[in-house]
Amino acid sequence: MAIDKDKLLELYTKMLLIRRFEERSADLLMAGEIPSGIHSSIGQEAVAVGVCANLRTDDCVSSTHRAHGHLIAKGGDIKLMMAELYCKRTGYCKGKGGSMHMADYSIGFIGACALVGGGLPVATGVALAAKLQGKDQVTVAFFGDGATNEGTFHESINLASIWNLPIVYVCENNMYAVTTPTSYSIPVKDVATRAVAYGIPGETVDGQDVLAVSAAAGTAVERARQGAGPSLLECKTYRYLGHFVSEEFLLGGKNYRTDDEINSWKARDAIALFGTKLMENGVLTKDKVASIEADIKAKVEDAVTFARQGPQPAPEEALEDLFV
């Protein structure tokens, strides 16, 4: 492995932080503490972390309704995130955005967008600005498999290709858009194939292998940074929970995925796989894992406390922030 030990531990820790944050916030939602709906990224952590491992703070990331992992991976502050889930004035967006509309412009997280495919043109424009401004900044647009059927996917990547923009389109192919399997809605085996239509590189990687993701993303990011244009990176992954937290209740027991399928993916859990590998390589030990877990647990609880203690926005604040 070319990556140094600290970096490896950082990847592991970030994945675990995402997992624990998602678990805790799902619990708090089910307990009725969190008003904002949540789309959990549990199972998909390696994609967010593997991709963002290649980014600088001034690089940009755009995300979707399933945004927590991306924001944490980009360096987001889980206190401000949790407070936003609680819709407190102390949250990232002062309670206006909630889970699906978080942003942190100070670290280049240009925003989650709840409309599928809606963030792609915007991210493309951020990359256009970087090019016009002569910056060597790279933008990453995350989106799901379902989003690749939206017209904005097509239009955005075409624009990025003809303008040679510094952007990487990262498709988290978790095999489903809500209840609809990718095999029904996408007539090609790999989403990466679609890159052919725009004359750009397309690559499919194992989204459960954080190092594979990181390597592939590294190539694409470097390419963008060198001015060689956009790429499409597909990461095959899986979400363990329902489309949104509490979906299982609403669908009344009906499921669109078999237990076998879910279990086979869990057997390739990205964090477990990576943890095992790091242990084999001596980078990680059981003790180290325990201390990382403890540290994360403390951080997450701090975030919950911060969120709980934050003030509600005053009603009239609803009228602020429309226009500058």
Place this chain on the structure above:
Amino acid sequence: MAIDKDKLLELYTKMLLIRRFEERSADLLMAGEIPSGIHSSIGQEAVAVGVCANLRTDDCVSSTHRAHGHLIAKGGDIKLMMAELYCKRTGYCKGKGGSMHMADYSIGFIGACALVGGGLPVATGVALAAKLQGKDQVTVAFFGDGATNEGTFHESINLASIWNLPIVYVCENNMYAVTTPTSYSIPVKDVATRAVAYGIPGETVDGQDVLAVSAAAGTAVERARQGAGPSLLECKTYRYLGHFVSEEFLLGGKNYRTDDEINSWKARDAIALFGTKLMENGVLTKDKVASIEADIKAKVEDAVTFARQGPQPAPEEALEDLFV
């Protein structure tokens, strides 16, 4: 040649009819007689005729702002067309549609659409209806190279692919969208390459060769009719005139195409090429050409007379035809 003599003559005659209709209507527009703007298809006749040669009357065709050729090729009545250009009550759409919004539902011409890419979802829905109704009807959607950059292109073909619809997407690649060359706006050499993204056949043919177009379209239409799904057919062609009739004036002498380029395409004029071939094969003679020309001229003049003599709509008729 497998096609019989009458059919060959019919192809030739239809191409010539389109040419003469377009020429005459452009003249009448420049003379101030025709109020509706016109996008002329002179130069592109082989595509419309070659494709529609494979269609039955109950098959459907959707078109664009450049619709005259498609409608004539599908069997449209040039009297009603000319009257529509004159915006008369006797026109196809009672003067409401004009050049860019003609339709003839009696022959499956489901409509020209002035919004680039706008007709593709609608045509896809017509094909969906045919499938749901169990008909062996095929739909053809015509559109330009520029339209392939619209999101509707992507969404429509994807739908047709996953639903296995009886439709053929025909791209008339005339190398330009208004003043913008395809080489700028489309990052792949052949539009047909884009079929890869949808797992359907894509083929590029010489749009100046009516028999090549007809053969390729025949395969695609047959495939659709047999229930084997959609295809994308790209026909490389060229428009001789400006984007719209009178463009040359508005652009004030500036041109975005070289004379050399225009002349090289004219040297491969579809009608001339096909005429020569038919003469070589003895299907056509100079006399026969003269009589076809005379016949077409008479028909076009009849159409002009019909259009001129038709009554204007009464102003209040503007309030009709909104709702059933």
Place this chain on the structure above:
Amino acid sequence: MREVNFMQAFNEGMREEMHRDKTVFFMGEDVQLPVFGFALGLVDEFGPERIINTPLSEAGFVGAGVGAAAAGMRPVVDLSVFGFAYLAMDQIASEAAKMRYMFGGQVKIPLVICGIAGIMGSSAAHHSESPHGMFMNVPGLKIVAPSTPYDCKGLLKAAIRDDNPVLFFQFIQLGLLTGAIPDEDYIVPLGVADLKREGTDVTVVAIGPMVPKALTVAENLAKEGISLEVVDPRTLVPLDKPAICASVKKTGRLVIADEAPRTCGAAAEIAAVVVEDEDTFGYLDAPIQRVTRHHVPMPCSPVLERFVVPDEGRIEAAVRKVMGKS
């Protein structure tokens, strides 16, 4: 008569029309395994050929609905959430609404487009749209905004049988509201308002989810001897102008309550229709008041959301204002 909720009423309307007419079909994202009750169980009864799952391609599948309608089917296209309509705006405003007219009446477009509007609760800006006013601006669309299970079922059946494109707003706040519906087949015709409560002092024209709120206010104010007449237009296009004007002539005072953006919304149109009517103008004793969302996107926080969305308190305040008692 049976008690059903709003979603069940919609569901029954769909089932009955699909049984009655083989050209009716239903399509949208995840309609085969829906999260809400509107489409529950339809696929079990009608199969995946008539209850069609679509990819995430709003322009594509709404346009496909337009085409299928032009080709003789009667599609009901489900947007899931009406805020997603913006992705299909061109197909709605340029194709569905204009095709018949542009083509000189050659074709009809018997298409219903439905979707959840209004407030799901802390769903924030992208999932809390009520854009019926925006669509009223487009000539060629009929617009349905039911407020009771009875109206929902009857209007849906009328919409499906109508030969024109109809937008059907499923206000989610009303989803679990129950009401009685008859066992036999019935429709509620498009274009006919319903007097949800008779009164003499102030007319409240209330749309969709504002109807039950207006009725609550009416109940409360009745105790003070203030008599509200609650008019539910039920369809915004066509709008039952005579019914609205007749009520205003009777009361001389008008409050319009619409849980939607204010500027150029349905409430503005209704105010304009009344104030431009020569017969009615002279009866107006007080300024017309609109009760609408505050003019911002919907925030996520429940505190902020409650502030933005119009409630009983704001209706009551408007009523007192037009009575000169604020």
Place this chain on the structure above:
Amino acid sequence: MREVNFMQAFNEGMREEMHRDKTVFFMGEDVQLPVFGFALGLVDEFGPERIINTPLSEAGFVGAGVGAAAAGMRPVVDLSVFGFAYLAMDQIASEAAKMRYMFGGQVKIPLVICGIAGIMGSSAAHHSESPHGMFMNVPGLKIVAPSTPYDCKGLLKAAIRDDNPVLFFQFIQLGLLTGAIPDEDYIVPLGVADLKREGTDVTVVAIGPMVPKALTVAENLAKEGISLEVVDPRTLVPLDKPAICASVKKTGRLVIADEAPRTCGAAAEIAAVVVEDEDTFGYLDAPIQRVTRHHVPMPCSPVLERFVVPDEGRIEAAVRKVMGKS
């Protein structure tokens, strides 16, 4: 002062702002070789890096404008024809308009979206849209509708300098209208109406291309001793409500002329704003009249088009009506 036409005024405004601020750029379809005069010659002066041709991808490049604005640029995005805005509706209504708010004020979107609105003459339904009313329904968008070269240039410069998304309507009927503009730098602030003519009998609020028509009517009626006051709001969001109400208080009679669809249009909003204003309501001596398009898509035929589009005759008839002289 120099005489320029409307398109030249726009063109000058663009040039000056592009010279003043390196972050301003212009993009759209065929903007490097434009058919109309708005963008004429810009590419010669600023090169293809700042005058960017786009493929036919309205959602894509409008959204790219939003992103570029969020990233510190000041894009002016040209839709060519405003009817094409429907293809980019989601990027306009869900992203441009909402991003700042959703993100709690973290970002600003200094974006101008321009396009030709109105009647080019026999261009039919898809190329004759005036959808400003529809966009007024979306909180978060400023909307500019100039009627003179002077206002066009001044408002464009204000729009480009504004830190919010602004929709700029280029009414093509006005394209060749000439007027005087000063040589020095000036802006016309957003939100300030202009009294295009003072009068005492009837207020005509006229928007965009209806302003010159209203002035003609005013001229004609002056001969009969009828005195019209013509108010041009110039921006529809923000709307200069005080100026409109002040005029109505003076005249007691209001006609609103807007070359756009009637239902839920700008004219409806202005009527509602006036009739809900307590201070103004009492001054209203007659029903408010709207003069708008007839509520159909635009037909191609010149005969039909003339009928659908509001003209001087219809303004005059409305004036006579509110004066009780119809």
